[in-house]
Amino acid sequence: MPSGKEAALRARDKPASIGPDLNLNEYSRDSQEWSSCPLPNLPAAIIKRSSDVGTVPDEEERSATYFQIDHSVVFRAVQEMFEGKLEVLSTIEALRKYEWLKDYLWGLLQVDADKYTALTELKWDQGYFIRVLEGQKITLPLQSCLFISTENLNQNVHNVIIAEQDSEVQIITGCTVHSNVSRGLHVGVSEFYIKRNAKLTFTMVHDWAQNFDVRPRTAALIGDNATFISNYVCLKPVKSLQMYPVVYCKGVNSRVRFNSILYGSSDSYLDVGAKVVLQNDGTRGEMITRAVAKDNARIYTRGFLLGEHRNSRAHLECRGLLLSDNALIHAVPELVAKTEGTDLSHEAAVGKISQDQVQYLMARGFSEAEAEALIVRGFMDVTILGLPENLRGRMEKLVDTTAERAL
Amino acid sequence: MLEISGLSVEVEGKQVLDNVNLEVPKGEVHVLFGPNGSGKSSLIMSVLGFPAYQVVSGKVWFKGKDITHLPTNERVKLGISAGFQNPPAIRGVKLKDILRSLVSDSDQKDVKIRELAENINFPLEFLGRDMNFGFSGGEMKKSEILQVLAQDADFVMLDEPDSGVDVENLQLIGKVINKMLKGRSGLLITHLGYILHHIDADKAHVLLGGTIACSGSPSKILSQILNEGYGWCEKCPVAKKQLCEQEISQHP
Numbered sequence: 196m197p198s199g200k201e202a203a204l205r206a207r208d209k210p211a212s213i214g215p216d217l218n219l220n221e222y223s224r225d226s227q228e229w230s231s232c233p234l235p236n237l238p239a240a241i242i243k244r245s246s247d248v249g250t251v252p253d254e255e256e257r258s259a260t261y262f263q264i265d266h267s268v269v270f271r272a273v274q275e276m277f278e279g280k281l282e283v284l285s286t287i288e289a290l291r292k293y294e295w296l297k298d299y300l301w302g303l304l305q306v307d308a309d310k311y312t313a314l315t316e317l318k319w320d321q322g323y324f325i326r327v328l329e330g331q332k333i334t335l336p337l338q339s340c341l342f343i344s345t346e347n348l349n350q351n352v353h354n355v356i357i358a359e360q361d362s363e364v365q366i367i368t369g370c371t372v373h374s375n376v377s378r379g380l381h382v383g384v385s386e387f388y389i390k391r392n393a394k395l396t397f398t399m400v401h402d403w404a405q406n407f408d409v410r411p412r413t414a415a416l417i418g419d420n421a422t423f424i425s426n427y428v429c430l431k432p433v434k435s436l437q438m439y440p441v442v443y444c445k446g447v448n449s450r451v452r453f454n455s456i457l458y459g460s461s462d463s464y465l466d467v468g469a470k471v472v473l474q475n476d477g478t479r480g481e482m483i484t485r486a487v488a489k490d491n492a493r494i495y496t497r498g499f500l501l502g503e504h505r506n507s508r509a510h511l512e513c514r515g516l517l518l519s520d521n522a523l524i525h526a527v528p529e530l531v532a533k534t535e536g537t538d539l540s541h542e543a544a545v546g547k548i549s550q551d552q553v554q555y556l557m558a559r560g561f562s563e564a565e566a567e568a569l570i571v572r573g574f575m576d577v578t579i580l581g582l583p584e585n586l587r588g589r590m591e592k593l594v595d596t597t598a599e600r601a602l
Numbered sequence: 603m604l605e606i607s608g609l610s611v612e613v614e615g616k617q618v619l620d621n622v623n624l625e626v627p628k629g630e631v632h633v634l635f636g637p638n639g640s641g642k643s644s645l646i647m648s649v650l651g652f653p654a655y656q657v658v659s660g661k662v663w664f665k666g667k668d669i670t671h672l673p674t675n676e677r678v679k680l681g682i683s684a685g686f687q688n689p690p691a692i693r694g695v696k697l698k699d700i701l702r703s704l705v706s707d708s709d710q711k712d713v714k715i716r717e718l719a720e721n722i723n724f725p726l727e728f729l730g731r732d733m734n735f736g737f738s739g740g741e742m743k744k745s746e747i748l749q750v751l752a753q754d755a756d757f758v759m760l761d762e763p764d765s766g767v768d769v770e771n772l773q774l775i776g777k778v779i780n781k782m783l784k785g786r787s788g789l790l791i792t793h794l795g796y797i798l799h800h801i802d803a804d805k806a807h808v809l810l811g812g813t814i815a816c817s818g819s820p821s822k823i824l825s826q827i828l829n830e831g832y833g834w835c836e837k838c839p840v841a842k843k844q845l846c847e848q849e850i851s852q853h854p
Contacts, residue, residue, distance in 0.1 A: 549690060550653075550654070551690040552690050552692045554650075554652045554653070554654075554674060555686070555689055555690050555692070556692075556695075556700075557673070557674040557675045557678070558650050558652075558674055558675075558678060558683075558684055558686075559678070559700060559703070559704060559749060559753070560675050560678040560679060560703075560704070560753070561675055561703075562673075562675050563673070563675070569692075569695055569699075570692060570695065572694070572695075573692055573693055573694025573695035573696075573732070574693065574694050575694070576693065576694035578694075
């Protein structure tokens, strides 16, 4: 795609419209080549870190797996019982296999949107292609892991996810780094196509490092009667993370729900938002964010609801909890109605832990620290994610550990 | 069991209790009457040691120990429990999880909780809900009683367990509380006294303007209040004297 390359070259120094600007020359592009190997044979430290973000080495628990370390795909497979029902390939591999895929790549995002999309086009390091075939309901979650094992590495992935008509799938994606890695840059371009009557639940867990920068770029297109649920969980420190996925509810009765649980600590800078565009009759959008800020963390939660069609409705809800006087939570809800008959609403509440709640729990015998931890844990309520039992348990554990550590 | 001597308390610089003297001996249940704003709830909060309730003077003793400056949870560990009038809602904190931590029986926690809930006709589906979130008045009262039952403490304080409860449930709650208080000590706040039809109380006190105006037989005091309202207490020579003294001390 020479035209894409040209556009990318022109945009390679173009800062993003929001978030701290990064100097892309500060990161390294040199990584060792990883050969493919079965998941259980990966180094224990990698297995440990990746399972913390939901990638289990036991394939039995998952319908399919994609595992990438640095710039290499180390494992990708579909479990036997799901063969012929879904596909998992690296995007580069898939592009070789399917001529039609080029229409999907950069189909929803613009290559020259900013220097990060441009970087992904110019220095493309794999990423996954996931496709659930027509009519297939995948009963076990599909997992993918994007792992960085090299200090100060830049990893740019381009993912394409397609849920064909009448299909249904749960995807859990974990993005994390080796415990030896303290800095680097991950750019993830993801394009979702959820076709007629399909339902896709995508749960992404991030666990980066104190000096790590992250710039996901995501867009989704939802067809008639289709549903997209996008969950995002980020509980560990990161230097800067900025993302602002855009979802087009294009089909009649198409629905999207964004749920985010953010816990910012130390000097983390989190700028997490989403934009929902309601483009047809009966479209629905919902955005729920729970943000906790501790230490010197700064959290910006943005929500943009754009009503372009009659009989459409969307709501956004942001709750923020401040655990320190030096932390900051900035909620930016925006509602734009371009037609009558679109119903957009928002509610936002940001504040400190309520002393009434703390005292009430202390009257039940909890110490002050225990009471605060209970409140923080309750605040980061994973039931908002609407996950199946096995995934919910994992998320609950993650949140429990964070809440305990919080105070 | 509980002994309060000369207790004066301020909230944000405003006096809410003034030289309160009160003793609840072991095995006795006392009732606290008083008009709105007389300091009844403040007394409970002060016994619990909520930080907003600043002790200006006086002491609180529990089981012979000076607890005046102990943190709330330490007091609770000594055997104090309380059911609140308007407990806060806490999102994401499930009532069941709190109850689990309160029930002592380690093997059969859920069975025990279910049993307690069924006892007071508390809807079981509420156990899985966020604390006090979207609870009706009656459900909130029951949830408070349920937690107090689970705490199984030696000394129980209940702040208006009868307000906002319908007649049918009042009888049920009254019986459960009466049974719970058998062999324990307690301090019960009631504004209208309905619950006293079901509870055997040993002594009653009337709180007026942050101070104990009189003490005596629960049934006698209640019938006077029901007949004549708290105006009767205000006319009472004992109360009058104290109120006068108060006025004198405020305007020397």
